[in-house]
Amino acid sequence: MSVNFGAHHFRTEREADWARLEELLDKLEAKSPRRLSDTDLIDLPRLYRATLSSLSIARATSLDASLVGYLEALSTRAYFALYSAREPWGRQIKAFFTTHWPRSVRAIAWELLLSTTLLLLSAFAAYHLVRTDPAWYSAMISPELASGRDMNATPATLRESLYGKPGEAPLEIFATSLFTHNSQVAILAFALGFLFAIPTIILAVQNGAMGGAMFAAFVPHSLGWGLFAWLMIHGTTEIAAIAIASAAGIHIGRAVAFPGDRSRMTAAAEAGRRGAIVMIGVILMLLIAGLLEGFARQLVIDDSARLAIGGGMLALWITYFSFGGRRG
Structure with a gap:
């Protein structure tokens, strides 16, 4: 008798909160979250926590299974309503580009x-190292990557690589291969970060170093500026x-x-979530770079035009990244 009385008292004392939470969930699932009032939005997390507390007590005191099942189902609905992404895809994409990625x-x-400092210093060091000892x-730089643009190449060969017509392979295939290669490098650099960032x-x-070594092959033939413009358009x-x-x-x-x-584990998880957002945008940047490298760099052969495109992209x-997402 006392158990039944306790269960009845427990239900009577909290049932209004459960009903209110269920009402809000019905409204949220049937309509857009924007249709909820400010009071509703404030009540939703409070009622969710109260329901979790009720579920904990119901389990601990061995109340009837039907009540425990009801509270479990209600808590699960509230969890997904609060923590799952319910915004339309278009709005989520907009929020990513306008806020999440730049922040x-x-x-x-x-x-x-x-x-950035590591990239620049290693390029500077490699340039001087190769100029001192061409070996x-x-x-x-591997022979495959150099493609004849090495320390033994003639000025004509090097100039042809900068200003010559595209090769026989279609440009879209070239752009795809460049995007794939660069994406692999970027993902590897990110994924190996957990090893104390050493790799x-x-x-x-x-x-x-690869960039610096390449300059060491072109500069002695007065083609350093041409190489810079050639790289700038996509680099x-x-x-x-x-x-x-x-x-x-x-x-x-x-x-x-x-x-x-x-x-x-907690610190790595937090950094990993932020890094994952960054990497989604990085893949997009590499796709753009692949298109610029596979198409624009091959079709635009004027140094000034190449520098203008590359400089414009850098300014963009x-x-x-400096000002995106600062509002709101």
Whole structure:
């Protein structure tokens, strides 16, 4: 008798909250979240927590199974209503580009500064190393990647690689292969960040060194400026993407190495969520870079035009990541 009385009292005391939560969930599932009033939006998480508390008590005191089942179902509905993405796809995509991506990149600004510095310093060091001893060139750039643009190439060969007509392979195939290769490098730099960012740093240095070594082959033939323009048309997007991907990997590595008051798993998970947002945008940047490299770089052979396109893209990315998502 006392058990039944306790169950009745328990239900009577909390049933109004359950009914109110169920009403809000019905309204939320049938209509847009924008149709909920401010009071409804405030009540929803409060009622969810109250229902979880009721479920915990019902389980602990062995109340009837039907009540426990009802509370479990109600709690599950409320969880998905609160934590699952219910916004339309279009609105989610808009929010990603206008807010989430630029904010996430700014959140790893120090790591981005480090990865960019590594790329530039390694390029500078590789350039001087190859100019001092040309044998280093083959150690930094494979014959397949060099494609005849090495230290033994003639000025005519090097000039042809910068200003010659596209090869026999269709440009769209070339663009696809470049996008695939660069995406693999960027994803690898990010994915290996959990190893205290050591492999990520090595990849950043390797990519910078390849650029520096290439300049060492062109500069002695007075083609350094031409190579710069040739790279600029797509490089401001591609190198920025690789720098950002490396920064995301370093961000995870720093969280694992120095978790602070959090556990390493918690710190890595938080950094990984931010890095995942960054990487979605990086893949888009690499797609753009692949198109620029596969089409624009091959079709635009004037240095001034190449520099204008590359400089415009650089200004676009700097402006976007500096000011995007600062409102709201």
